Amino acid sequence: MINLDEFKIQAHKFVDWIADYYNDIDKYPVRPAIEPYRIYESLPVKPPESGEPVDKIFEEFKKIILPGMTHWQSPNFFAYFPANSSFPSLLAEMLTAALGAQCMKWETSPAATELEEAVMNWLKKMTGLPENFHGVIQDTASTSTLCALLTAREQKTGFRINDEGFKTADVFRVYCSAEAHSSVDKAVKIAGFGIKNLVRIETDKEYRLMATGLEKMIKKDIDQGKKPLCVVATLGTTSSTATDPVKEIGNICKKYDVWLHIDAAYAGSALILPEYRGLIKGIELADSFVFNPHKWLFTNFDCSAYFVKDKKALVNTFQVVPEYLKSADYGRVNDYCDWGIQLGRRFRALKLWFVIRSFGIKGLQEKLRKHIFLARYVEEKVRSDNNFELLAPVNFNLICFRFKPAKVTDIEELNELNMKLLQKINNTGKIYLSHTILKGVYTLRMVTGQTNTEQMHVDRAWKIIQEQAASLKF
């Protein structure tokens, strides 16, 4: 164990290393070329009896751990959705770790609680969410969506399930599009509805939920004595960033008294751009909304912004106040442990505060517009190369495409070919892409959303993609 003086010396060394890491990040293989369990096997089976010097641990971090990391902050990271960080966020995380505050209740960290309310209100203004929404930071969109389903479950049953458990007639139905995220499945399972009661509605050719199909299904379910509980509409699907028609869906939800949750985990950040505001036309019909500043708003993971209209319903779903948690201010303040699953909470509002203030709204808008520009730029490259095909509209900054040489026409063969191509591309270590399947078609996904991605990275990426495609044998 080290003392304060030693900590200070080491922390300065760590800062220098972090600065070097960001300076050189471009040069690391984005995804390591490594076989499973090689790192595990190189670690001692037993923990050390006596303390070891920090220098030694740090050296082994660099020698053993670092080469086995996927570099999410690399500008050559184009896979999944980014978990993009930024320097102001990093600085704030240092303070958060130093304070080590446990922000479960107002009393256990008044400033953290009040800053959370303040920055969540800022986000509301920045994204155009209704003033009557209440915000709270959750860890992930998986958790936020689960909170939405649980709150819907309780609110629609007068908090009976919390109290008595499920009854015979409780066949609750949850609806989302065929393209909605797997976290909806997970939440439906956890909430006890049964996955067969998650109804996935067909999408149109741009992968958006078809509202007519939704209404038809709700009616049918009601006729059969089932209880339509919640619709999860997606703003920016994981596969192709399709956005469901919020207003149409909202009107159906109103008509049948169904909770509307909007999963904007990735694309919600784009709402800070006025030109995207139209996507949430009808948002006042929603009951809850989630987007992740830790995805595309430069705030370190974890930071999921969850908003709910009926704050009381949320709190009544989760609140349990035993004696040892009672305090004098009870009821006058927000105790955010009552707004979700966990009791303990990190001070996550601080990094949002640093990010929003350091960038400013304009700075954030600029970054996002650049990412969107880069996506259109890649889109053009795909369109202008006869060997490639675009597979979905580029709504934000995700490009869905595939290699499609003229001489290959069989779908299975094309799927195989693109699967191989993705492996070859990622095995270069120079860039990292991921994939999905869109209506049976194996699709390469490239997201231009990493904080430090510039045109040169995109140029290089496209060159690598072309080269690897040209080198394929088929």
Added chain:
Amino acid sequence: MINLDEFKIQAHKFVDWIADYYNDIDKYPVRPAIEPYRIYESLPVKPPESGEPVDKIFEEFKKIILPGMTHWQSPNFFAYFPANSSFPSLLAEMLTAALGAQCMKWETSPAATELEEAVMNWLKKMTGLPENFHGVIQDTASTSTLCALLTAREQKTGFRINDEGFKTADVFRVYCSAEAHSSVDKAVKIAGFGIKNLVRIETDKEYRLMATGLEKMIKKDIDQGKKPLCVVATLGTTSSTATDPVKEIGNICKKYDVWLHIDAAYAGSALILPEYRGLIKGIELADSFVFNPHKWLFTNFDCSAYFVKDKKALVNTFQVVPEYLKSADYGRVNDYCDWGIQLGRRFRALKLWFVIRSFGIKGLQEKLRKHIFLARYVEEKVRSDNNFELLAPVNFNLICFRFKPAKVTDIEELNELNMKLLQKINNTGKIYLSHTILKGVYTLRMVTGQTNTEQMHVDRAWKIIQEQAASLKF
């Protein structure tokens, strides 16, 4: 937004400030004297249009946020249970924030996944947990206990509820002691059992669950057609660190085929001391176990160590693998997103690795023994002062006591008096204690478990307690 050079300059400044903060931490009021919404009201309603300099944000952090924080890392923090950090943990958190890796799957961070398996195995060895347990880091014990209940729910029904939802006959019963943590209530609600199906069993005079009462209740429930699902035994209750008899409970669970989850959130850390190992006699009868290194093992919040015997049951409860998350290594490696609620995960194994290596087992044991010594030291002070009364055995490092001057005998009056005393003590800002109610008695709780708490802090604390008690008018 700042560039890399500016970040480096600022990060060094932040390190200096953090070192000063720890140097002076003793001098901060542990809990701020602040009225609700003062900080909120001092923050701008609107986010800034243009970016602001980090210097300005940092200044306002110091001026506005810091004075409103409860200082969890202060050696004068004796409230709740600690969320104690340490310098090696802090250093690791800097790296974690810098890498900004999203550790959902092996492929998205191989080294993080493999290090997690390695350090969780270390913890197993350090605490004497059975070799056939499988470890995973969760955020909090609330989440871990919820995972246990959900896994029990699915395993006992052949994964039917995940699939089809609850049926008429599904009246699941969960058992814990009258002293078990409120997170059990929360988990029972979320899992859909209904809070009235949480059965709280009476405790003996040392606040331990009485196994005879448990068995009687299980039998009665079976006779009534209800389904005993899970027992949550506590190792170190929140109110008084009572520990339930694991072996007796385990035998009952075996007999009636009931899942046994052990909530050792706080006191589990003490198992690294051989002299406490006896507490988990019978641990091989348990199905799952949780303890929080972020409470009493010097690892920054959040870091909850969850262990489960039947790994397949856990994974089958949570796994959902959509196309965009499939990878070539599927099934050969641990994808920890399938081991819990969230998809996204921070790289939390790193700080455990730093802490265990930097302290060494001996260093950790030394710290814990010191905390336990300090508790016995306070216990002696309480015992030797006729105006005070000890209210529970000091099993680890929590002292439960009250002020009890000879002339006050009425229980309500004593409760009132101690409530006032706690307010007075905490209003000094010099130390921070919390309270509970033990069998109707308002009880002051003092935990000597903060990383940097020394005998001098405890001496000063006791003096303040005595002074404030003497100044009470009654």
